[in-house]
Each structure stands twice: as C-alpha cells, then as structure tokens.
Amino acid sequence: MNSESSTPTNLPRGYIQTSPYWDGLRERRLVLQVCLDTGRFQHYPRPTSIFTGSQNLGWQEASGRGRLVAWTQVNKTSPHMQGIVELDEGVQILALVLTANESHQLRVGQQVALTWPDSRLPLTGPIFIPTSD
Amino acid sequence: MADATLVVGYAETPVTFASGRTAYDLGGEAYAQLLQRTGIDQERIDGFCATAALSEGSNPFHAAYMSEMLGLEVNWLNIASIGGASFLQGVGSAMQALQTGQCEVAVVVGADAPSTDNLTRYRGYRDEFQVPTGLVRPPGAFALLQSAYTANHGKPDDALAKLVVEQRSRALKNPHTVEKLRKPLTLDDYHQSRIIAPPLRLLDSVMFCDGANAVMLMQERTASRLGISQAVRIAAYAERSNHGIAQAIQPMWHSGFDYVGQRVMQQSGLSPDRIEMLQLYDDFTIALLLQLEQLGFCGEGQGRSFVLSTDFSSQSGLPLNTGGGQLSVGQPGLASGGLTMVEAVRQLLDDAGDRQAKHANNCLVTGIGGIAYARNWIMSNAMVLTR
Numbered sequence: 001m002n003s004e005s006s007t008p009t010n011l012p013r014g015y016i017q018t019s020p021y022w023d024g025l026r027e028r029r030l031v032l033q034v035c036l037d038t039g040r041f042q043h044y045p046r047p048t049s050i051f052t053g054s055q056n057l058g059w060q061e062a063s064g065r066g067r068l069v070a071w072t073q074v075n076k077t078s079p080h081m082q083g084i085v086e087l088d089e090g091v092q093i094l095a096l097v098l099t100a101n102e103s104h105q106l107r108v109g110q111q112v113a114l115t116w117p118d119s120r121l122p123l124t125g126p127i128f129i130p131t132s133d
Numbered sequence: 134m135a136d137a138t139l140v141v142g143y144a145e146t147p148v149t150f151a152s153g154r155t156a157y158d159l160g161g162e163a164y165a166q167l168l169q170r171t172g173i174d175q176e177r178i179d180g181f182c183a184t185a186a187l188s189e190g191s192n193p194f195h196a197a198y199m200s201e202m203l204g205l206e207v208n209w210l211n212i213a214s215i216g217g218a219s220f221l222q223g224v225g226s227a228m229q230a231l232q233t234g235q236c237e238v239a240v241v242v243g244a245d246a247p248s249t250d251n252l253t254r255y256r257g258y259r260d261e262f263q264v265p266t267g268l269v270r271p272p273g274a275f276a277l278l279q280s281a282y283t284a285n286h287g288k289p290d291d292a293l294a295k296l297v298v299e300q301r302s303r304a305l306k307n308p309h310t311v312e313k314l315r316k317p318l319t320l321d322d323y324h325q326s327r328i329i330a331p332p333l334r335l336l337d338s339v340m341f342c343d344g345a346n347a348v349m350l351m352q353e354r355t356a357s358r359l360g361i362s363q364a365v366r367i368a369a370y371a372e373r374s375n376h377g378i379a380q381a382i383q384p385m386w387h388s389g390f391d392y393v394g395q396r397v398m399q400q401s402g403l404s405p406d407r408i409e410m411l412q413l414y415d416d417f418t419i420a421l422l423l424q425l426e427q428l429g430f431c432g433e434g435q436g437r438s439f440v441l442s443t444d445f446s447s448q449s450g451l452p453l454n455t456g457g458g459q460l461s462v463g464q465p466g467l468a469s470g471g472l473t474m475v476e477a478v479r480q481l482l483d484d485a486g487d488r489q490a491k492h493a494n495n496c497l498v499t500g501i502g503g504i505a506y507a508r509n510w511i512m513s514n515a516m517v518l519t520r
Contacts, residue, residue, distance in 0.1 A: 015261050044262040044506055050379045069385060070284075072276035072330045074267045082266050084277055084507045086382055092507040094266050108284030124265035 016047045020059040025123045028116040032091065034060045041091040062089050064114030068130070071097055071106045085112055085128050096127045106130065137353045138228040139364035140518070142171035143478040145346035145471065148311040148463040151248045152343040156186035156195070157202055159345035159465075160244030164203055167347040173238065173359070178349075180209035180236030182227055184219035187466045188246040188343075190253035199242065209236040217414055218372065218502030218512040219243065220346070220470030225370040225516065227350050237355050244345035245466025251341070263506060272338050274504045275417040276330035282386040282419060283332055285434070290332075292440035293418040294323035296453075297336050297460060299445060300415070304457025306488040311342050311463030336460075337418040344465030346475045365481045365518045368495065369400035372514035375505070386419075389513035390427035390499070397497070398429070401517040405429040408517075409493035410480060411451060412473035414501045415458040420510075424499055428515070447490035455480055455490050470500040477518050495519040 024031030032041050035049035036056045048055055066087040073081045083097035083106070098115065099106060112128040144166035146159055160183065168175060181203075183196035192198070196212035209230040213223035220243040227239040268274060283289065301318040304310045318336070326336040356364055373389030398404055405428065413424050422436035431439035445453035456462060456476040459469045477496040479485050496518045503511030 015256070015258050018261065044258045070277040070281035072273055072280055072333070074269075074273040074276075074330045078267070080267070082268050082273060082277070084281070084385065090382060092382060092385070094263055094268060094507045096266055108280060125262070 016045060018045050021045060024059075024061065025126070030062045030064050030114055030126050031059050032062045032089070034058050041087070041089045043091045043093050062087055062091075064126070065131075066093075066112055066128070068097065068106060068108055068110045068112050068128070070108060080127070081106055083112075083128065093126065095125055098127060098129045100130055104130075107133075138231050138350055138367045139353055139356050140224075140348050140350055140367065140478050141356055141361050141364045142167055142173070142349040143347070143475045144170055145309060145475050146344050147309045148342045148344040148465050150311050150313055150340070150342050150463065152246060153249055154246055154343060155249070156188050156244040156246050156345070157199060159246060159343060160199055160242045160347075161203065163244065163345035163347040164240065164242055167240065167349055171349050171361070173349065175204070177238045177359075178205055178240050179207050180227060180230050180239030181205050181207045182211040182213055182223040182239070182241045184223060184241075184243040184245070184467050184470070185212055185214035186245040186468075187253050188250040190251065199244075207236065209239065213241075215374070215512045216467060216502035217416055217469050218500035218514045219467050220474055221370075221498060221500035221514045221516055222372060222502075222512070224348065224350065224367070224474065225372065225514065228367055228370060231350060231352050237351060239350045240347060241350070241471075242345065242347045243465070243468030243471030245468045246343035247341045247466035248343050258506065271416065271504060272330050272333055275338070275419060276333040278386055278509060279332050279337075279417075279419040281384065282423070285384065287434075287437065288332070289419070289422055289437040289440075290324070292422065292437040293337060294320045295440055296418055296421055297323050300454050300458045301461045303447070303455060303488065304461030307456045307462055309344075309462060310457055311340070313340070314461055314463055333417070339416045339459050339464035339469070342463035342465050344463070345468055346465075346471030348471075348474060348478060363482055365478050365520065367516060368403075368519045369397035369517040370514070371396035371400070372512055374512045376509065376513065378508070385508055386423055388423060388427055388509040390424055390515070393513050393515045394428035397515045397517050401495070401519070403495065403517065408495060408497045409450065410455070410477070410490060410496035411445075411453045412477040412496055412498045413454060413458075414470065414473060414499045415454060415460045416464060416469065416501060418460065420501055428497070428499075447488060449491070452480075452490040452493065455485065455488055470502075473498050473500070474516070481518055481520055
C-alpha cells in the first residue's frame with residue numbers, strides 16, 4: 001500500500017456530469033447530488049436516483065458535519081487518514097481525515113467537520129477533522 | 134426429488150506466485166485435468182463458463198476466447214465477473230442452464246494470474262471518487278470494514294489469530310499451497326504481524342497468486358445415462374448484491390449474507406446447526422467472522438466468542454476451510470472462488486487423502502465479490518452441496 005499517494009493532482013473528471021461537485025470543492029463548499037423525488041442525498045454522484053431510478057436530480061450544499069464511522073491509514077508517510085463519514089444529511093462519504101495533532105488518534109463515533117487546507121492546490125476531495133474527542 | 138444438478142468432477146492447478154503464465158495456460162491445464170479425471174469426452178461438453186481474470190483485464194471477450202481456444206462448440210457460454218463470487222456464480226448459472234435444458238454437460242473454469250500480470254482498470258466512479266482518497270487496493274476497504282466492526286463489537290484479534298494459525302496448519306498439508314506460504318505460524322506471529330492499514334495486519338490479508346480450477350456439472354439423469362456414480366448434489370444456491378443500498382444508513386459491515394444464508398437453508402431444508410462442513414470465502418479474516426454471524430452460526434457481534442469456542446479442525450463437527458483457505462494457500466485472483474468450491478467437492482467425494490475430514494453429509498460454500506463505495510462488498514453468494 002505504501003506506493004499509493006493520497007493526493008494525486010491529475011484527477012480524472014466527469015465519469016458522468018459531476019462538475020457541480022468539483023466546482024463546489026474549488027469554492028471550498030461540499031456540493032452533493034440530491035434526488036429531487038425524495039429529497040435524499042446520494043454520494044458518489046449517479047446518472048439516476050438510487051432511490052427511484054429517475055433522473056430528477058439536483059445539487060445541494062451539505063453542512064459538512066457528520067460522524068466518523070470507520071477509519072484507516074493506507075500510507076503511513078502521509079498525514080492523511082482515510083475515513084467514512086456519515087454526514088448529517090444521511091449519506092456516507094469516503095474522505096481524507098486529519099487528526100487534531102500528531103499524537104491524537106481518530107476514534108469511530110467522533111464528530112467531524114470539513115476543513116479546507118490553505119493551499120491553492122486542487123482538492124482531490126473533502127477533508128474532515130474531528131470536532132469532538 | 135426433482136432431477137438434481139450434480140457436480141461430477143473437479144480439477145485444480147497448484148497455486149504459484151509470479152508463474153509467468155497466463156489465465157489461458159492455467160485454465161487449459163485445469164480443463165485437461167478435469168476431462169482426464171471424469172473420463173468425459175470433450176465432444177459431450179455443450180456448456181462453458183469462465184471467470185473473468187485480472188490478468189486479462191482489458192479483454193471483455195475473455196470467456197469467448199477461452200472457449201474457442203479449448204475447441205468447445207457449446208449451447209451455453211457465459212462469463213462470471215463478480216470478483217471472488219464469480220466461480221460460485223458461474224456454477225449457479227450453469228445449474229440454471231442445465232435445468233432449462235440449454236445445455237447437458239457444463240464446465241466452469243476459474244483461471245487467473247494477477248501475480249504475473251494485473252491489467253484491470255476499474256474506471257467509472259472509482260477513479261473520480263475513491264482512488265483520490267488513496268483507497269486503491271482491497272486491504273484499505275477491508276480495514277475500514279474491520280474498523281467499523283471493531284468499534285461496535287470489540288477487537289476480534291484473538292479470534293482472527295486462531296483462524297489464521299489453524300488455516301495455515303491445514304495449508305501445510307495441501308500440495309497446492311503456494312511455496313511462499315509453506316511455513317507454520319504461531320499466534321505470536323499473528324499478533325506481531327505488520328499492520329498494513331490499521332487495524333488490518335499483513336496476515337489478515339490474502340496474497341495475489343496464479344492458478345486455475347474447474348468443475349463439471351450435469352443433471353442426475355444425464356449422469357446416470359453416462360454411467361457416472363461419483364457426484365455431489367447442489368442442494369441450494371443464492372446470491373445478493375448491493376445489500377441495503379437504497380435503505381437508510383445501516384452498519385457498514387452488514388452484507389447480503391443475512392438473506393443468502395436464510396435462502397440457502399430454506400432451499401436445502403437445513404439449518405446452520407445441521408451444516409457439517411464450511412468452505413467460506415476468506416480473502417480477509419474479518420470476512421470469515423462476518424459470514425459466521427450473518428449466515429446464522431452465531432449472533433451479530435458474537436463472531437469472536439463463537440470462533441474461540443468452536444473446534445473447526447478436520448475431525449470436528451464443523452470443519453472450516455479444510456485445504457487452508459486462500460489466506461494460506463494463496464489467492465489465484467478471481468479464480469479464488471473455485472478454491473473453496475473444489476475443496477468442498479473433493480471432501481464430499483472422500484477424495485482429500487491425508488487431509489480428508491470427518492464424514493460430512495453436506496457443505497456450505499460461499500463467495501464474496503466486489504468492493505463497494507463506503508459500504509460492504511457488492512456480492513454475497515452461497516451454495517449448499519450434499520452427498
């Protein structure tokens with residue numbers, strides 16, 4: 001696993017129409033796909049609603065708050081962990097997770113929130129950081 | 134009972150590492166061995182299925198090419214392409230083709246050589262939404278699964294250690310075990326094994342290898358016409374993919390095995406306490422624990438205590454992965470599902486030599502296929518075989 005970089009800069013784009021998500025990240029907002037029939041979020045973006053099968057889909061900004069349901073670290077040399085975050089909007093997202101400091105360890109069940117790095121480098125996805133112990 | 138579908142023969146190559154061979158070469162070897170062992174003439178084979186191969190990843194015509202390469206004129210041709218669930222699914226599909234009369238004698242071949250070549254490119258959403266997080270290979274996904282499970286049910290490490298050590302000792306008796314894994318392990322070895330993606334250790338994970346396996350199937354009446362008496366009966370098959378995908382969020386370790394377990398018990402008229410042998414898909418140790426829970430051998434969260442208190446040895450009432458499982462034999466890529474299936478058939482035919490288990494009347498075989506986004510695996514499938 002050590003050969004894997006967690007921050008590639010040449011991202012493949014658009015397996016379907018996904019630009020609202022990527023445009024959102026550039027503006028430091030987490031914009032997710034929403035099924036307009038049911039009002040439910042889905043992530044990753046799909047060509048159809050996984051709830052109804054229709055293409056009545058839209059995009060909406062998510063709160064960026066949620067709960068860590070699992071975490072690991074596939075590359076020990078990277079400061080990033082990989083996690084699954086259950087957002088308050090009721091959708092699970094794979095994301096990078098940072099710890100508050102180097103000695104801190106992530107804990108499943110922790111509250112997390114979005115954090116945006118200062119760098120102007122393109123983001124590869126949202127990054128979360130714990131907001132509770 | 135209606136005309137049952139039988140498995141009348143099996144074959145497999147040794148599992149090797151970086152053999153330099155192709156899936157075609159290995160598949161051909163398993164196929165020739167299958168014909169020799171069953172004594173069935175090639176011209177009788179009118180159904181064929183190959184599992185997809187990581188080593189032939191760029192070719193969507195793989196099964197067609199393999200059938201052509203083998204010189205098979207067939208009335209049913211299929212590719213089984215759901216990862217480690219492929220082989221069992223191929224057998225399940227062959228059963229349907231036999232039962233509807235589309236073919237009379239079917240062969241399913243699993244062959245792959247990912248330790249020589251891995252040509253897959255998954256594309257789709259994965260490149261855009263998963264790969265950028267660094268979650269590229271299976272250990273990361275199974276580490277997340279184990280992380281979520283552990284946080285809710287406690288660390289199962291001592292149970293995982295027991296499974297690893299015992300399976301290794303069985304693999305040492307299996308002549309097909311890959312050379313690299315032919316050394317005994319202790320519980321200490323497990324606990325000191327390197328953490329590759331917390332909480333997952335190196336010894337929790339399989340190793341990509343090369344290898345092939347094959348089975349032949351036909352209906353009971355065909356077998357009696359051909360004078361075949363050595364056979365194992367398929368008593369049940371079920372699969373479920375994308376368990377709970379559009380439901381409200383549920384624990385990520387839940388899988389289709391809840392449904393699949395109930396369904397195969399119903400079809401076979403058995404219950405977990407009447408299953409006499411287990412050949413469970415074991416790409417990662419946590420998968421074994423989850424299957425034991427979800428197939429109904431113990432309650433949710435009870436996997437650790439069930440494993441620690443159960444004798445799975447070959448002379449017990451519930452032998453598990455009698456050949457050593459892919460964890461210790463080596464994982465021949467997408468042919469890995471054939472490893473459990475072939476071992477089940479071999480055992481039920483009393484053909485396992487010095488690793489022959491205590492007489493079992495039935496065996497539960499499982500498969501796991503595909504890694505999903507932020508959820509458990511894609512396909513869960515299971516088959517019950519009886520004497």
